[in-house]
Amino acid sequence: MLTAIDALRVVERERDGAVVFTTMMGNRIWRQVSRNPELDLPVGGAMGKASSMAFGLALAQPARRIIVVDGDGSLLMNLGSLVTIANKAPANLYHMVLENGVYAITGGQPVPGAGRFHFAGMAREAGYRASYTFDDLEEFAKQAAGVLNETGPVFVCLKIKPEVDNTTIHQRARPTRRTADAVKDLRDALLRSPADGNLP
């Protein structure tokens, strides 16, 4: 079993100029590891829709690598997006999900069907070009560069330990930027520096 922060450190190490969308628990952890916040977009509103936003950007900028770090509860809210994404098959989209089996930010309640379904299998059958599951840090660290250089859409399920936030809402760190500002900054950055087309 991985920890989310260790897994995301590997993603950061291999991102190579990619835009990274995160959501829910991933937002908080990604803030701690990202060295390129200008190309990050934490999606807080509209739970489950980070993958859809990332998909839209992948279509708009096919020469740029786009990574989305989804949550298991989030992806369950938007499962049809696997088919929507696979249908257009953006070669530059890398869809990761942090699977811990719980709603970590609401106190650790289990997601429906926890442990009884297989995300990577769903993505594969939906039509993603490749689909992986990792539950070992060493193995993920060894394969991450290769996975992120495959032709997308690629799906990666990262089995992580639940790290439940049981503090009260008032005690938690709140996002420091408005979503609108984060989006504007990302859009400006993308339009300022066109992608180099260095894709698989």
Added chain:
Amino acid sequence: MRNGVLRPATILQELKKNDVTHLVWLPDSETNFMYQRLVQDGSMELVPVCREGESIPIAAGLWIGGKVPVVLIQSTGLFESGDSIRGIGLDVEWPLVMMIGYRGWTRHGITVDSAARFTEPILHTWGIDYYLVESDEDVERISFAFAQARRTHRPVAVLVGSEYAET
């Protein structure tokens, strides 16, 4: 133009005037001829979705990447998309034009379909302005919607009150 008819070709022309690149959509019972025309024309990329709630975030991603998307869904899909419209359509502050099939609405007679009765009150609640398009004579309103969305950086709806004609 013919009175009282809403032709896909006229809509398409208006979308082209506004440099639309992508249509993110889920078909409904009144958009078949629009779909046929779009496929035949090929100048805009169609992005079909499995449910309407995906359409707003996908359009947002396209806009972030410099494209000009339009969302094309039915009023029932507008209801389904509530949290996407709130969290991404409104909170992100960007120029989104949504063409909404106004299911069940009729200028003449009695509107009994709850899909029609709730559409405008919901748009009012969200503070989303809208333009009604019923025939070719109205399509300039689509450009008004684009101009307003670009000026205000807010979603603007175009309520499509008629079935698209076959030709």
